[in-house]
Amino acid sequence: MSEKDQAWRNWPLVRIEKEYSPSSCVPSAEPFMAEYAIRSSKAAETLACHKDLRWGGHPDETLDFFPVPSKNSPLLVFLHGGYWQELSKNESLFLAPDCVANGIAFASINYTLAPRAGVEKIVDQCRRAVAWLHRQADALGFDRNRIFISGSSAGAHLAAMMLLKGWQTTVGLSDHAVAGAILLSGIYDLEPLVGTYISKPLNLTAADAHGLSPMNLALGRPVPGIVAWGENETSESKRQSKGYASRLHDADFPVSAFEVAGANHFDIVLGMADPQTPLGRATLELIAGKALA
Numbered sequence: 001m002s003e004k005d006q007a008w009r010n011w012p013l014v015r016i017e018k019e020y021s022p023s024s025c026v027p028s029a030e031p032f033m034a035e036y037a038i039r040s041s042k043a044a045e046t047l048a049c050h051k052d053l054r055w056g057g058h059p060d061e062t063l064d065f066f067p068v069p070s071k072n073s074p075l076l077v078f079l080h081g082g083y084w085q086e087l088s089k090n091e092s093l094f095l096a097p098d099c100v101a102n103g104i105a106f107a108s109i110n111y112t113l114a115p116r117a118g119v120e121k122i123v124d125q126c127r128r129a130v131a132w133l134h135r136q137a138d139a140l141g142f143d144r145n146r147i148f149i150s151g152s153s154a155g156a157h158l159a160a161m162m163l164l165k166g167w168q169t170t171v172g173l174s175d176h177a178v179a180g181a182i183l184l185s186g187i188y189d190l191e192p193l194v195g196t197y198i199s200k201p202l203n204l205t206a207a208d209a210h211g212l213s214p215m216n217l218a219l220g221r222p223v224p225g226i227v228a229w230g231e232n233e234t235s236e237s238k239r240q241s242k243g244y245a246s247r248l249h250d251a252d253f254p255v256s257a258f259e260v261a262g263a264n265h266f267d268i269v270l271g272m273a274d275p276q277t278p279l280g281r282a283t284l285e286l287i288a289g290k291a292l293a
Contacts, residue, residue, distance in 0.1 A: 005243060008192050008236065017196050019236035022153065022185070022265035026232070032266035036087075039094035039270075047100055049093075050140070055132035056125065058112065063129060064089050066096040066106040067141050074146035074179070074287050075105040075137075076273065077130060081153025081185075084122055085114045085201050095150075098273035102284055105142040107133060111158075115201040119190070119212050126158045130178070131171035148180045148287055152269040156186025160214035160244065163223070163253075180224040182272060182283050185237055185265050188244035189215040192236065215244055222253040224286050228279055230263035237265065256282055 008016055023029040043066070044051065050065040076099050080092040089110035099106040111117070111125040130147065137144035151159035159181050161167070168175050190209035193199045199209075210216055227245035229238050238259070245257030260268050260279050274280035 005239065013195065016192055017198070019234045020187075020193060020196060020198060022233065022237065025234060026264050026266065029266055033087075033091070035267075035270070036091040036094055040091050041093075043093040043096040047096055049096070055109075055129045058125075060110055060112040061125060061129070062089065062110045063133075064093060064108045065140055066093075066100055068100055068103050068105050070103060071141045071143075073103055073105050073142045074148060075107060075133065075142040076148050076150055076182075076287065077107045077109060077133065079109055079111075079126055079149070079151035079155035079158040081151065081155040081269075082113070083198055084117075084119055084154045088113075094270060095273050098275075098280065102273065102275065104273070104284075104287060105140070115203070119202055119204065119208065123158060123161045123212065127162060127167055127171050130162065131173050134173055134177055145176070146179050146287075147177065148182065149178050150182040150184075150272065150283075151186070152184040152272075153265065154187060156183040157188060157190075157214065159183055160186060160188055161212075163219055163225070163248075164214065165218040165220040168220075175221045178223060180286055182226045182286065183228070183241075183244070184268050184272065184279075185229045185233060186227075186241060186244065188240050188247075189213045215240075215247060219248070219251045219253070222251060224289075225253055225255045226279075226282055226286060227255060227257045228260055228268065228282075230265055230268040231259055231261050232264040256286075258282075 018024050052062045080087045089108040092108045096106045109129045111122050134144050149159040149162050168177050190213045194206050194209050229241040248255040271277035271279050
């Protein structure tokens, strides 16, 4: 990493914690959390939805699935954020209406939150959830060869962990299991979090952080990707996104990296599949494999 990428090592703890506190860029995060819940509730009420499908044995290991009529449809899998400590699939259904309207099946994954689970366990859970979806493709009615992974904030970290080499064999998948990824405002190097208030519920050590940071780990087969961040985010959030996009590019991933004008850490995700937004158009084009008309 460059000297600029290591600058945080010389900062006082209070500065690091501010840089890694997304709410420092908005008056309050609560209105966005409320909007997630309202939009998600409406999606579940108005669209066909398979609620609380069990992909594992633990009570937390469930997902919600929104089908579309075509059996050859792609699937967008969403992994929620919340620093691995907050939210659930239930507040993370707001992308379903845009996906379904554009012929894309949608799944929102639930996982165990810290402190009941550490990051390593959460990563394993999300990978096993994707493996379950892959096996259930025919029954649920989508194309198992067109599974796209997405996430925001900590969810983008979890999605990025599925771009790595070798994990597929541990859950019985081929290295073609993931067709592409949309990563928003993610944390790709966890080391700056060690020692902050964020890491305490995670019991995150320096060794854990290194081994769970996509920035440090071997990438797998190149797939198309989007790495995006909001205009109104901290400098560290922007640096992490730009750095990871560069890493993907250097590994021959066809990646589009850009800043979303006017967006912050919390509302950027609302436009992920909305064709009226630049991010939404980019996402839909990536999933379609061609430019939209």
